[in-house]
Amino acid sequence: MTKMTYRDAIRSALREALRTDPRVFLMGEDVGGYGGAFKVSYGLLEEFGPDRVRDTPLSENTFLGAGIGAALGGMRPIVEIMTVNFSLLALDQIVNNAATLRHMSGGQLSVPLVVRMTTGGGRQLAAQHSHSLEGWFAHIPGIKVVVPAVAADARGLVLAALRDPDPVFVFEHATLYPVEGEVDEQAGPADLGRALVRRPGDAVSLITYGGTLGTVLHAADELARDGVEAEVIDLRTLRPLDTETILASVAKTHRAVIVDEGWRTCSFAAEVSARIMEGGFYSLDAPVARVCSAEVPMPYAKHMEDAALPQAPAIVAAVREMLVAHG
Amino acid sequence: MIDRVHALVLLRQMMLIRRFEEKAAELYTLGKIRGFLHLYIGEEAVAVGAMQALTPEDGIVATYREHGQALARGIPAGVLMAEMFGKASGCSRGRGGSMHFFDVSRRFYGGHAIVGGGLPVAVGLALADKLQARARITACFFGDGAVAEGEFHESLNLAALWKLPVLFLCENNLYAMGTALARHQAQPDIRRKADGYGMAAAVADGMDVLAVEDAAREAAAHVRRGDGPFLLELQTYRFRAHSTADPELYRGKEEVAMWRRRDPIVLFTSRLQAMGLLAEADVASLQRAVDGEVDEAVRLADAGPWESVEDLTRHVYAEMP
Numbered sequence: 001m002t003k004m005t006y007r008d009a010i011r012s013a014l015r016e017a018l019r020t021d022p023r024v025f026l027m028g029e030d031v032g033g034y035g036g037a038f039k040v041s042y043g044l045l046e047e048f049g050p051d052r053v054r055d056t057p058l059s060e061n062t063f064l065g066a067g068i069g070a071a072l073g074g075m076r077p078i079v080e081i082m083t084v085n086f087s088l089l090a091l092d093q094i095v096n097n098a099a100t101l102r103h104m105s106g107g108q109l110s111v112p113l114v115v116r117m118t119t120g121g122g123r124q125l126a127a128q129h130s131h132s133l134e135g136w137f138a139h140i141p142g143i144k145v146v147v148p149a150v151a152a153d154a155r156g157l158v159l160a161a162l163r164d165p166d167p168v169f170v171f172e173h174a175t176l177y178p179v180e181g182e183v184d185e186q187a188g189p190a191d192l193g194r195a196l197v198r199r200p201g202d203a204v205s206l207i208t209y210g211g212t213l214g215t216v217l218h219a220a221d222e223l224a225r226d227g228v229e230a231e232v233i234d235l236r237t238l239r240p241l242d243t244e245t246i247l248a249s250v251a252k253t254h255r256a257v258i259v260d261e262g263w264r265t266c267s268f269a270a271e272v273s274a275r276i277m278e279g280g281f282y283s284l285d286a287p288v289a290r291v292c293s294a295e296v297p298m299p300y301a302k303h304m305e306d307a308a309l310p311q312a313p314a315i316v317a318a319v320r321e322m323l324v325a326h327g
Numbered sequence: 328m329i330d331r332v333h334a335l336v337l338l339r340q341m342m343l344i345r346r347f348e349e350k351a352a353e354l355y356t357l358g359k360i361r362g363f364l365h366l367y368i369g370e371e372a373v374a375v376g377a378m379q380a381l382t383p384e385d386g387i388v389a390t391y392r393e394h395g396q397a398l399a400r401g402i403p404a405g406v407l408m409a410e411m412f413g414k415a416s417g418c419s420r421g422r423g424g425s426m427h428f429f430d431v432s433r434r435f436y437g438g439h440a441i442v443g444g445g446l447p448v449a450v451g452l453a454l455a456d457k458l459q460a461r462a463r464i465t466a467c468f469f470g471d472g473a474v475a476e477g478e479f480h481e482s483l484n485l486a487a488l489w490k491l492p493v494l495f496l497c498e499n500n501l502y503a504m505g506t507a508l509a510r511h512q513a514q515p516d517i518r519r520k521a522d523g524y525g526m527a528a529a530v531a532d533g534m535d536v537l538a539v540e541d542a543a544r545e546a547a548a549h550v551r552r553g554d555g556p557f558l559l560e561l562q563t564y565r566f567r568a569h570s571t572a573d574p575e576l577y578r579g580k581e582e583v584a585m586w587r588r589r590d591p592i593v594l595f596t597s598r599l600q601a602m603g604l605l606a607e608a609d610v611a612s613l614q615r616a617v618d619g620e621v622d623e624a625v626r627l628a629d630a631g632p633w634e635s636v637e638d639l640t641r642h643v644y645a646e647m648p
Contacts, residue, residue, distance in 0.1 A: 062485055067451060073453075096444055101437075102642050102645070105422070106429070
């Protein structure tokens with residue numbers, strides 16, 4: 001085990017893939033000469049050269065589509081999109097091509113493409129660089145969506161994405177890049193599609209993913225001081241969703257609070273809530289609760305942004321309220 | 328000098344496409360084919376001429392008006408007809424229909440119904456070839472409507488920037504659905520768009536199959552030499568409506584009649600006859616042959632199986648062993 005940042009863990013996966021598979025190449029805006037907007041690909045251009053670490057023009061739709069074409073042509077492209085908001089410029093290629101080509105061709109085509117992008121707020125970047133739209137992507141059959149929350153998963157899920165024969169979207173919460181964690185660089189790919197219990201408990205299931213895992217664990221510690229042991233589930237993959245792990249936890253705790261940095265309306269939290277209703281209704285002692293972002297475009301001012309994002313006190317309050325009303 | 332054998336191949340392919348499309352229109356009215364049906368009648372010389380410049384190893388990306396390209400590529404008519412019938416024996420197992428023909432064994436990558444959406448994919452196929460040092464090119468068909476899309480400009484830029492082996496083939500039939508070229512382009516001279524990307528370009532008469540073939544061969548040779556991508560504009564006209572849902576309110580009968588006088592099949596037939604390369608009997612025999620081929624295609628499509636509904640969710644993701 002090595003202590004390394006989330007950023008370095010992703011780079012470790014990219015470097016391993018570039019070293020071991022000649023079909024792998026990386027392309028995106030400023031991934032080469034600049035070293036990556038978030039320094040994830042720093043040093044890779046020098047190590048692997050401009051054919052395999054390719055700076056692109058600011059043409060998200062086209063370099064993503066070129067990734068699809070290159071995947072069809074036998075390569076294993078990794079496309080980096082600087083932020084999730086920019087990925088909206090590539091939605092045509094994502095939704096109309098990456099997600100459809102296998103099915104629409106009757107199973108003839110395979111698009112083994114990995115798309116990485118940053119997501120989420122918390123850095124005072126306002127309403128065009130801060131949203132959490134991974135729930136939208138999880139709506140689309142034909143693609144897979146992974147949301148690593150810790151450094152080991154950042155490495156393991158990128159490796160898993162590269163091994164997958166279908167398009168996999170990796171959402172990297174931007175506040176996680178400098179966060180350190182224990183990483184086994186000898187470990188292979190993580191188990192794509194499996195959620196993990198990050199903290200066992202029996203009083204309530206706190207279900208989350210990505211950038212809010214830390215906040216949720218913090219809230220769980222706070223609750224433990226009152227003797228409330230919360231179980232924390234890290235979804236890790238939004239599509240395919242590990243419903244089994246969610247329902248097993250709810251069957252044990254009888255209560256669920258879902259924490260999701262997306263907006264509440266039509267959020268991924270809504271999907272998780274529906275799955276609990278469908279599969280765990282009779283084990284519930286209380287209505288499922290959600291803690292999501294406020295329904296506003298992300299504001300710039302720090303105190304306003306903090307107020308818009310899910311914070312530990314709101315999670316603690318949601319649990320306490322649930323215990324008081326349905327204890 | 329025109330080689331007679333080659334000329335007959337070209338003529339037969341154009342006649343096959345024409346007959347296939349007429350039959351498809353008829354079957355649409357009978358309800359055998361549903362969804363949208365975009366006919367290629369009038370534009371046959373473009374697909375047939377351009378395809379002569381490609382080898383079986385080259386890749387092809389086409390649009391939702393791709394029956395002509397698919398037939399010219401050699402995908403059997405029966406498999407294409409079955410696809411339009413929605414049969415499991417169709418080239419996309421009935422999941423694509425008229426707008427989404429695929430045949431990976433012939434490197435035919437669709438069948439794209441988002442205008443401009445095929446261009447980035449073609450750029451990527453060419454990038455894969457370049458990275459793997461494979462000596463083949465990717466031909467990308469699109470219409471004049473696509474020229475207004477960002478993907479057109481982004482794709483030309485990226486292909487030129489990276490000197491990728493893409494042959495961009497613009498089928499300019501003068502209308503983006505119902506909007507005339509001059510009503511949607513500030514600069515309607517499509518060839519000149521390539522200038523902005525430092526890309527070589529040419530224009531050819533898309534109603535003259537030999538002119539298309541010559542221009543496509545030259546353009547493909549440029550791409551194969553490693554001189555970068557090429558934009559070839561082929562000026563053509565669709566004789567039928569945009570799709571089965573189009574009442575054609577946007578163009579006059581005189582204009583259509585004028586273009587019909589330049590029917591690519593009639594033009595080529597007359598030319599070959601004037602040169603003494605084609606007798607009336609040859610035309611009749613070709614017609615019988617393509618009529619028979621299309622009838623057989625319909626028979627095969629009719630006889631083809633429906634996919635089981637249990638298979639609905641197959642092929643969304645790879646099937647793990």
